[in-house]
Amino acid sequence: MCGIVGYTGHKPAQEIVIESLKKLEYRGYDSSGIATKEDKIRIYKKEGPISNMESELPESDSTTAIAHTRWATHGIPSDANAHPHSDTGNSIAVVHNGTIDNYLSIRESLESEGYKFLSESDSEVLPFLISKYYSGDLVEALNKTLHDIQGIFTIAVIHENHPDEIVAVRNETPLVIGVGSSENYVASDIYAVLKYTQQIIYPDDNQIVRITPKSIDVFDLELSLIDYNIETVEKYTEVAEKGGYEHFMLKEIFEQPKALQDSGTELLSDSKLVNLGLNWKIGSMSIVACGTSYHAGLVGKYVIEQLTAIPVSVSYSSEFRYAAPVQGVGGLLSSRPLVILISQSGETADTLAAARAAKQQGCHTIAICNVPGSRITREVDGVILTKSGQEIGVAATKTFMTQMQAIYALGVHLAFNSGSLDHPQIKLWESEFRKIPSTITQVLNHCESIKALVPHFTKSKSVFFVGRNINYPLALEGALKLKEISYIHAEGYPAGELKHGPLALLGEDTPVVAIAVQDHTYSKLISNIEEMSARKAPIITVCQKGDQHVPKISDYYFELPEVDPILSPFPIAAFLQLLSYYVAHDLGTEIDKPRNLAKSVTVE
């Protein structure tokens, strides 16, 4: 779970790889390092974010370099455990993303052969193995190494005897090759190289790639040359700068109306959903995702079940994969079950594994994903691409919105297919969809009144978020946002469940955020709020415009713009994001890079 870049060409490589590496910081920022080819291989690495390493970096005119940013799996974040790793004679430098499952046994046997290890990292076996097998050809040495190791990995290697050559390989973790003129790149994703080139090669698992400034060769495991396709990807005009905002997260929250507009336009035009070919009688559905995407999936369950009466089960990817098939596909009786996988990056290891499990069980798989060309889009039967643009903040915001939008659209489409919605109703839905961006804008315009709620949270040790029905997932999402960026413990609960346990924890210093929209659960929710209020917990509610009742029983309240209850998750999500952001801001935490986290998690 790390980021890798490499460059070989005619320009000073150090600047280019550091610039590219910064685009990969979302993949981890525990430590970073760079290897360049001076007289010998020179490795420079440092604990902490990339800026720590960059500030002390000596000058280099090497035209070949590889670099790495780490999210610790084996061994604590430290200088020694940082990549690149090298062998005894420093003839080689290796960067690695992933895990080597059998590294302990390899390490023991290498140690018995006299090799001296310097770190606790599993990756360190790689340089020793490659250097042991090296006899003049780096591709051959890497190939032999592949026979010894098990696990998931992307590896990039440079060697002192091959000054302008980078050799790389992947197995289950991402690797892309950027094709330039008299210069070439390797990287963990396209964003790292898009500034320099839009010509991309996506190598398959266990294909060894050798790049030099003038050539790209792809080998299979028999070391015979194979053909590859160069694809041209759309250029992202948005660049990863904060544009006046204090944090990426805030910038991304304010970009939501545009993200929804762009994604919505894409969804509604050119019959994107019709082309998915979901025209059989779907008996059951599963939605599979992790983290915030999981919450988007839960919202989807309520929407789709309400619109189509198709039973929907929602699972965490890491659980779905190992579940008995009956649970995974939502019932044995159903024919060709539909499985929806949601992953912002399209590289989430848990979700990818779940996608494969679902396919194996004969399910039809659809991915909702924000990164074109990403791994998951290549493995499933159909793809719905959201157009949020790149999201840098580790806490997902705009991608959550567009994921929900995609699921709503899918729900409406399935409802139409199954006959539960007819043409005029579809028209009505479409016009409601069009209003979502402006509804969000109206919430964002009231950011000052959300900021005013902050003092009620900053001193609490624990916060509860409650909601019912379609807004129960929003309670979960609100709690997740708050805990991941402000480090205040927070829990999301269905409003009716507090009385079965958590009520014991409520008191003056545990504020409750209650989501109260006027749907069929409204009256029950009111009595739930009364119960919590009776335990002296400060009640902060989100209610609909014109609600006469809820403000009276709340200590503080936020009024949503006019919105139908079924679409209320959109403005409510914007409210919860801003609330978490301002609380974290007040506490002075690292909002864009919360401790111990990374944006896309490519280990299981």
Place this chain on the structure above:
Amino acid sequence: MQAIILTAGEGARLGSWTANRPKGMIPLGNRPILDYLVSGVVKSGIREINMVVGYGKNSVMSYFGDGSSFGCEINYFFQEELTGTLDAMVIGMEGIKDDFILIPGDNYVSTESFGNMVNVSGPALLSGKANRWSKWGEIELEKGTPKITFDNPEAYGRMHFTGILKINKEMGEQLFKAGGHHIGEALQKLVSKVRFEVVESEYWHNIVYPWDLISGNRLALRDNLLYRHGKIEKNVIIKGDVSIGRGTVIRSGSYLTGPISIGESCDIGPNTVIDSSVSIGDNVMISSFSEISDSIIMQDCNIGSYSSLKGTVIGNGSSVGSHSIAIPITRDILYFDETFSVSDRGAMVGDNCKIGSRAILQGGSILMNNATIGEGEFYNADFQGENI
């Protein structure tokens, strides 16, 4: 050369349309006024822009980002208290190295103006023909030396200072020391000491009042960006410069005469007539047999069938029932305790208004945000709604 764009002010005299954004973010020709300024500045070769934001800053920052999609680098500076254009200029002068162009962000000028100013070697003023008295002052040339005066109220057709000037860092400091209510007054004091060259903008519009939006829109559509996406059904006639955004459908039998700019995901027609100088934002639905000319329909609006809208502004998220009309007349209206004569203007409708079917909006009537006009009502007042 760098540029400073001042867009911190509220623009209160525009009422509803600046409820959540500064004046410069009001869409004319489907783009904010600031977009024309930034594009013009970039076209002149300037790559570094300091933007001073304050009121409604998020709308500006979300639109322009770091400037990379506009081909420049934009740095933001915050004016928390709105104490005037001179203070704003000083805030924006951080990081200014030498020469810069100073631009108040509510001016619409021809985009070539900036290039013409860059080409002048010394300090320069941008002038324009005013259609009414301007706060920036009138420019009189005395033996080639410009003089700024404020005493002539009969300004129609005369040469005025647009508020846009090119100076260097040192002169910026002098300008600030000279003091006054705004840049125009400070410049009046400085202009005798420094030799300014006067550069003329081909056209100029200073957006101050709601009825300026219509004339601003006419001008802005001169710079209509031409793009044609979406779906155009059979038997649609399109003449002149018509831009159509992604996901938009123009249904059969519609007749469009440019310049027109239509945003994304709109649904127009069948049998709808859109005449020249019309801007339509994203997600707008216009039903059949309606006729729209010389108007701005902002995003998320819904216009019923058989409606006739001329010289009209409809704010974000408003709906207009079927058989509603807004027809221009010439009349005097009372606005902020002043009387103005407006001509060829229909209704000026704020955000999220609801206009019932068969409503008649008399020319020059103004509706503030969230106002409602009932079915079949006749409306001719100057104000209505929550703001006033």
